[in-house]
Structure formats: C-alpha cells, structure tokens
Amino acid sequence: MADRWRIFNICFITLLFLLLTLSHYDELLVGIPVIADVSITSLLGLSRHAIERFLYILIIIYAGWSLGTKFGIAILLASALVMLPRALFASTNPIDAITESIAALTISGLSISLIQMHRGWYWQKQKLRGIKVALRTSKESYEELFTNASDAIWVHDMDGKMVIANKACEKVTGYPPDELTGKNVSEIMSPDALSIAREIKTKLMKGQSIDQRYDQRFIKKDGSEAIVELFTRLIRVDGKPSAFQNIARDVTEERRLRDNLRLQIHKTLMAQEEERKRIARELHDDVAQSILLLSRRLDILIAGGTHKPPKASVNELEDIQAIANGAYKSLQRYARDLRPSILDQMGLIAALNWLAEELGKELGIKTTVKADKLPPLPSETELAMFRIAQEALNNVRKHAQASKVKFVVESSSSNMRMIVTDNGKGFLTSRLTGNLAKEGKLGILGMEERARLIGGNIQIKSEPGKGTIVIAKAPIQT
Numbered sequence: 001m002a003d004r005w006r007i008f009n010i011c012f013i014t015l016l017f018l019l020l021t022l023s024h025y026d027e028l029l030v031g032i033p034v035i036a037d038v039s040i041t042s043l044l045g046l047s048r049h050a051i052e053r054f055l056y057i058l059i060i061i062y063a064g065w066s067l068g069t070k071f072g073i074a075i076l077l078a079s080a081l082v083m084l085p086r087a088l089f090a091s092t093n094p095i096d097a098i099t100e101s102i103a104a105l106t107i108s109g110l111s112i113s114l115i116q117m118h119r120g121w122y123w124q125k126q127k128l129r130g131i132k133v134a135l136r137t138s139k140e141s142y143e144e145l146f147t148n149a150s151d152a153i154w155v156h157d158m159d160g161k162m163v164i165a166n167k168a169c170e171k172v173t174g175y176p177p178d179e180l181t182g183k184n185v186s187e188i189m190s191p192d193a194l195s196i197a198r199e200i201k202t203k204l205m206k207g208q209s210i211d212q213r214y215d216q217r218f219i220k221k222d223g224s225e226a227i228v229e230l231f232t233r234l235i236r237v238d239g240k241p242s243a244f245q246n247i248a249r250d251v252t253e254e255r256r257l258r259d260n261l262r263l264q265i266h267k268t269l270m271a272q273e274e275e276r277k278r279i280a281r282e283l284h285d286d287v288a289q290s291i292l293l294l295s296r297r298l299d300i301l302i303a304g305g306t307h308k309p310p311k312a313s314v315n316e317l318e319d320i321q322a323i324a325n326g327a328y329k330s331l332q333r334y335a336r337d338l339r340p341s342i343l344d345q346m347g348l349i350a351a352l353n354w355l356a357e358e359l360g361k362e363l364g365i366k367t368t369v370k371a372d373k374l375p376p377l378p379s380e381t382e383l384a385m386f387r388i389a390q391e392a393l394n395n396v397r398k399h400a401q402a403s404k405v406k407f408v409v410e411s412s413s414s415n416m417r418m419i420v421t422d423n424g425k426g427f428l429t430s431r432l433t434g435n436l437a438k439e440g441k442l443g444i445l446g447m448e449e450r451a452r453l454i455g456g457n458i459q460i461k462s463e464p465g466k467g468t469i470v471i472a473k474a475p476i477q478t
Contacts, residue, residue, distance in 0.1 A: 009066045013059060017075065020055050021082050025090070053083060053104040060108040064115045072112045080105050152228075152248040158241060160185045172228055172250050174221030190217040190225065204234040205241060215255070216248075227252045262453060269453065270380075276338040283338070288331040295324040340386075348382040349374065352389055352407050359393055365402060371409035374416060381474050384450040385418055388458070391443045392420040392470045400424025400468065411476065415456075420470040426462040447472070 056079045064072025083104065087097035146153055152172040154165035165180040173180065173188050186194055193216045200210060213229045220226050228248040235243040298321040302314055309317070343351040349371045356367035389407070396402050402424035410417045444460065447470070451458045456474035 006067065009063075010071075013063050013067070013075065016059055017078065020052055020059065023052055025086060050100055053100050056083065057104050057108050057111070061111045061115070064112040069112055069116045069119075072108075072115065076105065076108050076112065079108065152250075153246065154180065154248075155235070155243050155245050156185050157243050163243060169248075172220075172226060172248050173218055174224075188218050188220075190219055193217045200232055201244070204232065204244070213249075215251070225252075226250055227255045269450070279338055283331050283334060288328055291324050291328045291331065295321055295328065298324065343382065343386055344379075347374075348377065348385055349409065351382075351386050352409070355386075355389060355393055356405070356407060359396070359405065363397065365396070365405055367405040367407070369407040369409075371407070372411045374409065374411050375476060377416070377476070378454075381416075381454050384454045384456075385416075385472060385474060387450055388447045388470070388472045389418065389420060391447050395443060395468075396422050396424060399427075402467065413476070415473055415475050417474075418472045420472075421467065423467045426464050426466050426468050428462075428464065 060072055060075045060079060063075040080101075083101040084098070087094055087101045091097035146166050149166055149168055152166065152168040154162055154169055156162045162180050162183050162185060165177040167177060169180055170176050175183070175188070185197070189197060196214065196216060200214070203210060210232055213231045216228050216230045218226045218228055227250070229251045231247045233245050234241055235245055298317050301309065302317050302321065308314075340351055340354060342354050349369070352371070353369050356369050359365050359367050393405070396405055400422050402422035404423045406419075406421045408419040408421070410419075444458075448458045451472055451474065454474050456472060459471040459473075460468065461471070462468040
C-alpha cells in the first residue's frame with residue numbers, strides 16, 4: 001500500500017510540475033495548439049508569473065513532505081532550472097523576476113530544511129519514547145529480578161548506610177528488608193569482617209577489581225553467626241564513587257561440612273602416618289632383624305669350621321643367603337618408603353636429598369637439590385611437603401620419562417616454597433580439573449589436599465613435550 005501511494009505521489013507531482021512549467025513559458029509556446037492555452041497567469045488575470053513561482057514552492061514542499069528530502073531537493077533543482085532561464089531571458093522585468101525566483105527557491109530550500117528538522121525531531125521523539133518504554137520495562141524487570149533473586153543483594157553508601165535490600169537479605173541477616181534499609185552495614189558484621197570490609201573498600205577505591213567472591217562473617221538478628229560468600233563492586237555516578245553493591249550467599253552449612261570433612265581427612269592422614277611409622281618400625285626392628293640374623297646363621301654354616309659342609313650344600317646355602325640379603329634390603333627400602341627416619345631425625349631438606357639419591361640409584365635420573373636455610377618447621381608441614389615431593393617423584397617414575405629432576409626450596413619471612421621440576425614428556429594441565437577421581441588418578445588430588453591441610457596450595461604447570469613443574473607453598477609460623 002505504501003509503495004502504491006509513493007508511485008501515485010511521484011506521478012502526481014511530476015504531472016503538476018510539467019503543467020506548471022508549460023504555463024510558465026506560455027508566451028513562448030503561442031504557436032503550439034492546446035499547450036499555448038495552458039496559462040495560469042492569464043486564468044487568474046495576473047500580468048506576471050508570481051503565482052507560478054508560488055506554486056513551485058508548494059510543489060517542492062509537497063514533494064519534500066510526501067516523498068522525502070532527496071526528492072524535494074530534486075524538484076527544487078528542477079524548479080531552479082525552469083525559473084531562472086525565463087527570469088534572465090524571457091521576462092520583461094528581469095531584476096524583479098530573478099529576485100522573485102531566488103526568493104521562491106530560498107523559501108523552498110528553507111521549507112525542506114524545516115521538513116527535515118521536523119522529521120528528525122519526530123523520529124527522535126519516537127526513539128526517545130521507545131527508549132523510555134525500554135527503560136521502564138528494564139527497570140521493572142530489574143526490580144523484579146532484584147526483589148526475587150535467590151542471592152541476597154543490597155546497596156550501601158560510602159559510609160556504610162544501607163540504601164536498598166532485597167528479600168533474600170532476610171535469610172542471610174535475619175532482618176527484613178525494611179529494617180535493613182537505613183541500618184549501617186557495620187552493625188551486622190563481626191570485628192574480623194569489618195577489617196576485611198575496609199581492605200576490600202580500599203582496593204576498590206584504588207581502582208583494583210575484586211573478581212572473586214570472598215568469605216565474610218555476619219551477626220544475624222538472633223545473635224547467631226552466618227558465613228557468607230560475598231561479591232562487592234563499586235558504583236560510580238559521573239565518574240565519582242557513589243555506593244557499593246553487594247551480592248551475598250549463605251554458605252554457613254557448606255563451610256561447616258567442608259571444615260568437618262577436612263578435619264576428618266586430616267585425622268585420617270595423621271592416623272595413616274602413625275600406622276606407617278609403626279609398620280616401618282616393626283619391619284625394621286622385627287622382620288628385618290630376623291632376616292639379618294638368618295643371614296648371619298647361614299654365613300656361619302657356610303664357613304663350617306671343623307665340619308665344613310659339602311660343596312653342593314655350600315652353594316645352596318650361599319643362594320639362600322643371597323635371597324635373604326635381598327629380602328633384607330627390600331624390607332629396609334620398604335620401611336624407609338613408609339616413613340623414612342631421616343625425616344624425623346634430620347628434617348625436610350635431608351629427606352629431600354635422600355629422595356634425590358634414591359631416584360638416581362633406581363633409575364639413573366640426575367637429581368639435584370638446592371635449598372635455602374629453613375627455620376624450624378612444624379612436623380605436619382615437613383611431612384606434607386615430603387609426601388608431596390614423594391608423589392611428584394612417583395609421577396616421574398611412572399609417567400614422565402625424564403632424565404633430570406631438580407628440587408628448589410625457597411623461604412621468606414612468611415612462607416616457604418618447594419619447586420619440583422622435571423624435563424619429561426609433560427601433559428595437558430586441563431586434565432587436572434577433570435575427572436581425576438573417576439580415572440583413578442588420585443595422586444595429584446592427594447597432593448592438593450595435603451597442601452590445603454597445612455594452609456598452603458599446589459600449582460602444577462605442564463605442557464606436552466616441555467616437562468612438568470610442581471610448586472608447593474606453605475605458610476611459616478613464627
């Protein structure tokens with residue numbers, strides 16, 4: 001329908017323009033039948049063509065209004081090509097004719113500009129109306145999302161006064177939203193939480209982003225304590241800090257379960273280490289000593305004295321003695337692997353040197369240890385670091401196909417770091433966050449858990465063909 005109307009307007013305007021142009025040049029067309037009779041000025045009793053110039057203005061305005069600015073400009077240019085030659089060469093009063101023509105064209109141009117401005121204003125108005133509708137819809141959606149969000153959300157000003165809070169805040173704090181509004185956030189925080197909040201505020205004011213959630217402790221309305229996982233961001237208005245938005249989730253039960261689980265794991269590991277120590281001691285003090293005594297008795301029998309046994313029996317006894325000696329060495333190695341006495345007697349660095357020496361003897365891998373002088377460490381820290389190193393070397397034995405392994409132990413005033421590097425075949429570290437437990441690859445998970453139990457962490461870097469680096473960190477208690 002719109003296309004048909006446009007075509008009609010084009011045809012109508014073109015026809016009017018042609019008729020008006022014929023009328024404008026009527027005195028030059030007196031010899032042409034019918035066309036010579038087309039004279040609007042004669043019809044209206046005018047002696048000059050002022051009315052025609054006025055009609056040109058109307059046609060230009062109509063063209064610009066109905067068909068757009070570009071079409072209006074096209075008719076304006078065509079009108080100029082029609083009016084100016086007549087004013088210059090055919091008019092009896094050229095100065096007046098040129099003045100009127102230029103005035104008509106100027107009025108037409110201004111009219112088209114006004115039409116364009118009106119249309120721009122109209123579309124801008126429509127756009128603003130659409131934006132207002134979108135903003136209103138967005139605001140309603142946001143308010144609904146804010147009010148009914150499962151996470152607690154509140155905004156407090158730069159002084160800590162709560163400006164707005166949603167329904168979920170009641171689950172976290174025990175206060176309904178209307179009671180929270182106007183309350184200072186410090187009133188629901190424990191002393192430790194206030195210290196953390198100040199630190200977060202300082203970082204945000206310095207432009208540092210807090211990309212991860214952090215734990216905070218709130219004092220609920222009934223006096224109980226809630227552990228919440230909190231995310232905070234700074235709200236700026238015109239580039240100036242204005243308020244803080246907080247999103248919180250109650251993780252009290254989750255943290256208690258996690259702490260209980262870690263306590264149970266810690267107890268299990270400690271019980272396991274005590275059992276390792278007991279078995280190692282019994283192997284060394286009981287079974288190994290019995291085998292050693294057996295080897296000595298065989299040695300006496302082989303020596304014989306006055307009643308030396310036959311040569312065939314001596315050979316048999318020597319074979320039995322070799323088996324006994326081999327079993328004795330194996331038992332010693334098993335006992336050391338279970339719980340090396342060097343760790344309890346001489347500390348972590350000596351135990352790492354022993355691990356390096358054993359790996360060199362077993363597989364011919366060149367292993368070096370470079371260590372800073374460490375302060376006295378808790379036995380649990382030494383044991384955890386030793387087990388992490390032991391597991392790292394087990395992975396070298398089983399998978400790495402390495403020719404070199406290097407231990408580096410560094411210390412500072414607050415923590416220590418152990419770095420185990422090999423030049424083996426490496427692997428994709430993305431697998432570390434995969435289904436290791438389902439695949440039965442519990443060694444790395446065990447290393448991570450041991451590090452967490454002493455307040456440390458594990459970082460593993462590896463690429464296929466570029467070896468593996470295991471970095472274990474632990475705090476130093478002074």
